[in-house]
Amino acid sequence: MEFLTQGEKLKRLRIQLNLRQKDLADENITREFISMVEKDKRNFSKQNAISIMKNILSKAEEKGIVLNLDEEYIYRDIKQDVQKYCLQQVENKATKEECEKLLDMAEKYDLPYAKFRILKRMGKIFFTDQDYTQSFIIHSQAMEILNTNNLIEEKPIIFNNMGVCKLKLTQYEEAVLYFSNSLIICNIINDYKICNRVLFNLALTYDNLGKVDETLKVIQKCNKKLDKIKENILYLKVKVMEANCYEVKKQYDKSFIIYDELINDIRNNQNLENFKFLGLIYNNMASIKLEQKNYDESEFYFDKSYQARLIYDKEGLSHTLIDKSSLYIDVNLLDKAIEGINEGIIICKKYNDYEYWLTGLKQLEKIYLIKKNYDKLEKVYLDLMSLSEKNNTEKNSIYALNKLINLELLLKNMEKAQFYSNKLNEYIEYSIKV
Numbered sequence: 001m002e003f004l005t006q007g008e009k010l011k012r013l014r015i016q017l018n019l020r021q022k023d024l025a026d027e028n029i030t031r032e033f034i035s036m037v038e039k040d041k042r043n044f045s046k047q048n049a050i051s052i053m054k055n056i057l058s059k060a061e062e063k064g065i066v067l068n069l070d071e072e073y074i075y076r077d078i079k080q081d082v083q084k085y086c087l088q089q090v091e092n093k094a095t096k097e098e099c100e101k102l103l104d105m106a107e108k109y110d111l112p113y114a115k116f117r118i119l120k121r122m123g124k125i126f127f128t129d130q131d132y133t134q135s136f137i138i139h140s141q142a143m144e145i146l147n148t149n150n151l152i153e154e155k156p157i158i159f160n161n162m163g164v165c166k167l168k169l170t171q172y173e174e175a176v177l178y179f180s181n182s183l184i185i186c187n188i189i190n191d192y193k194i195c196n197r198v199l200f201n202l203a204l205t206y207d208n209l210g211k212v213d214e215t216l217k218v219i220q221k222c223n224k225k226l227d228k229i230k231e232n233i234l235y236l237k238v239k240v241m242e243a244n245c246y247e248v249k250k251q252y253d254k255s256f257i258i259y260d261e262l263i264n265d266i267r268n269n270q271n272l273e274n275f276k277f278l279g280l281i282y283n284n285m286a287s288i289k290l291e292q293k294n295y296d297e298s299e300f301y302f303d304k305s306y307q308a309r310l311i312y313d314k315e316g317l318s319h320t321l322i323d324k325s326s327l328y329i330d331v332n333l334l335d336k337a338i339e340g341i342n343e344g345i346i347i348c349k350k351y352n353d354y355e356y357w358l359t360g361l362k363q364l365e366k367i368y369l370i371k372k373n374y375d376k377l378e379k380v381y382l383d384l385m386s387l388s389e390k391n392n393t394e395k396n397s398i399y400a401l402n403k404l405i406n407l408e409l410l411l412k413n414m415e416k417a418q419f420y421s422n423k424l425n426e427y428i429e430y431s432i433k434v
Contacts, residue, residue: 003081006040006043024056028048050074082111100122102114106118112145112149113151119142142158143155155181159179160194163175163179169391175205176202176206183198200222200237203218203219207241215245236274236277239261240262240284246258272312275312279306282302283319286298302320305320306324317344318344325360326363329363329366337367341364345361361384361387364376364380374410377407378407401420
């Protein structure tokens with residue numbers, strides 16, 4: 001991409017249109033001044049640059065030539081043109097490779113805002129590719145630019161995005177900090193455009209931490225601000241989470257009232273994007289019936305969830321399969337439970353769904369303890385360690401190593417117990433140094 005000075009732009013356009021310098025002169029701009037600009041000895045003021053560009057566009061139109069240039073084209077210097085180009089490429093959804101080139105360009109011309117926007121775009125690309133660790137790192141770099149250049153208005157969305165990365169990596173305590181910071185900045189600058197989205201993410205994090213009352217408090221704040229029509233998807237997410245909270249509090253009737261209302265809303269709305277929620281809602285209704293030991297109705301709703309997700313939400317199929325394993329465990333159909341969990345984990349791996357991958361492994365642990373299948377149990381703990389390395393969760397690695405030590409001691413495999421004990425000590429020492 002070539003970037004030109006004022007003089008280079010003017011001369012190139014004049015030659016392209018077969019114009020003389022005096023053809024562009026007027027009462028405010030002499031031919032002599034135009035000559036000096038073309039030699040890069042002088043620059044136009046903004047007013048004169050726009051005036052001469054309007055003149056050029058008019059003459060191009062008379063000649064039937066389409067320039068596709070704006071009135072400020074000549075006025076902008078090279079640095080401003082580079083910034084404009086970078087931002088346009090970001091708006092046009094530049095690829096990761098394109099962003100890397102743009103980043104070099106922004107670095108070369110010292111354009112912090114352009115660099116920020118490029119990093120924000122790259123963070124989104126990595127997030128879409130489900131590389132949440134790299135997405136967090138890129139967003140952190142974007143935040144450094146905001147801090148260095150005091151660009152506070154952009155901070156709420158970046159804090160939110162960093163929190164979502166931590167949420168996806170199941171690092172919930174850290175996620176709470178980032179969402180809370182986002183809300184604090186929203187209040188400081190009186191900008192509430194993303195406030196409801198951040199509140200939902202914060203509520204979701206508290207939900208994952210098992211802090212039901214905290215979750216409901218945040219949901220109530222969100223409900224007061226939400227526009228059911230304009231923010232329909234977010235509304236559905238918030239109501240599902242609210243129903244989940246009542247399920248945890250064993251207020252099942254409240255949960256079912258919310259779910260029945262949502263199902264009617266979805267079917268009446270006929271919005272395909274909303275139909276994705278049917279699988280989740282039926283899955284949650286199945287879990288309630290399972291909690292009540294109503295196994296026939298639980299299976300009925302799990303089947304409806306599976307059918308809905310098969311059509312509208314293939315990524316969510318793993319949740320239905322893994323959750324349904326609890327039903328099979330309750331009725332002692334352990335092999336069916338294992339089959340469903342393994343199928344669910346395959347889907348989790350495909351979509352980097354670390355949370356339900358972990359849930360599936362914990363379910364397998366429960367089953368193999370019941371069956372006293374210690375070889376399979378060891379594999380589960382090793383898989384748990386491998387997963388922990390992928391999403392950087394120390395507590396799961398420590399949990400798995402402790403379980404492996406206890407398992408080998410139970411089986412009187414002292415060498416293996418010592419091996420895992422040494423690994424645990426190495427891991428703890430490394431964690432302390434880091």
